[in-house]
Amino acid sequence: MNTLRLAALEALLLTDPLQKVDAVNALHLELPVGAEQSIQDPGGIPGRPSHLEFVLPQKVPRRSVHTLQGRAALVHSLAHIEFNAINLALDIIWRYPNLSDRFYGGWLTVAKEEALHFSLLQAHLSTLGFNYGDFPCHDGLWEMAERTKDNLLARLALVPRTLEARGLDACPVVREKFAQAGDQQAAQILDVILRDEVGHVALGNYWYRRLCREQERCDFDTYQQLAKQHRAPRLRGPFNRPARLEAGFTERELQALEEQA
Numbered sequence: 194m195n196t197l198r199l200a201a202l203e204a205l206l207l208t209d210p211l212q213k214v215d216a217v218n219a220l221h222l223e224l225p226v227g228a229e230q231s232i233q234d235p236g237g238i239p240g241r242p243s244h245l246e247f248v249l250p251q252k253v254p255r256r257s258v259h260t261l262q263g264r265a266a267l268v269h270s271l272a273h274i275e276f277n278a279i280n281l282a283l284d285i286i287w288r289y290p291n292l293s294d295r296f297y298g299g300w301l302t303v304a305k306e307e308a309l310h311f312s313l314l315q316a317h318l319s320t321l322g323f324n325y326g327d328f329p330c331h332d333g334l335w336e337m338a339e340r341t342k343d344n345l346l347a348r349l350a351l352v353p354r355t356l357e358a359r360g361l362d363a364c365p366v367v368r369e370k371f372a373q374a375g376d377q378q379a380a381q382i383l384d385v386i387l388r389d390e391v392g393h394v395a396l397g398n399y400w401y402r403r404l405c406r407e408q409e410r411c412d413f414d415t416y417q418q419l420a421k422q423h424r425a426p427r428l429r430g431p432f433n434r435p436a437r438l439e440a441g442f443t444e445r446e447l448q449a450l451e452e453q454a
């Protein structure tokens with residue numbers, strides 16, 4: 194039986210970015226969700242272009258944003274993050290069974306918004322004369338997805354609440370770089386991304402806290418344990434306090450972040 198969870202897995206396996214975006218746009222909640230369906234990992238996850246070149250984060254070349262190449266490299270790195278974000282949202286839909294329609298529906302909205310972000314960035318990149326896959330990338334986001342694949346609570350703690358939340362801090366800084374380089378188009382795309390990412394992190398926060406309550410765990414202490422266990426990167430400030438508060442982080446969590454930074 195075709196279900197939303199199976200269709201999400203099929204979209205996740207697609208390697209061609211445009212086909213993946215189309216498949217995500219075609220997903221809809223009228224499909225039965227299939228919450229109880231048991232689905233095996235078919236291998237080949239995540240689907241992504243075979244020509245992507247991966248390097249360690251410190252080996253990703255840094256170029257000035259005041260050159261065309263440098264600006265394109267920065268747009269490319271954002272496109273890569275958004276491409277991963279599509280895959281992450283699809284992965285959370287198919288991988289974890291027995292959750293509510295609200296859970297799957299929430300991540301479906303995220304997948305669609307990530308597909309929009311990727312499309313906007315890819316289109317902008319092509320106006321600069323480049324395509325997704327033209328620059329080396331690093332694989333930190335997906336590595337964390339791998340490390341947390343057997344534990345939904347860890348996935349929520351480390352992916353939306355840690356790595357994606359870092360995007361809230363980075364967005365205004367990157368937006369400013371584009372604006373200063375005179376790339377208003379890229380700056381406007383960053384505005385759309387920041388607006389939507391607050392909602393994505395908020396969704397991660399909501400489900401993380403809800404699962405903690407159901408498991409009778411303290412959300413604050415559990416986060417510290419999971420971050421250590423899964424070797425979460427240490428986050429550096431400055432933190433985007435207004436966006437983080439809007440996304441549901443508490444004052445206590447922000448203070449803990451600022452103390453370790």
Ligand SMILES: [Fe+2]
Pocket residue numbers: 275278306307310386390
């Ligand atoms: Fe995004």
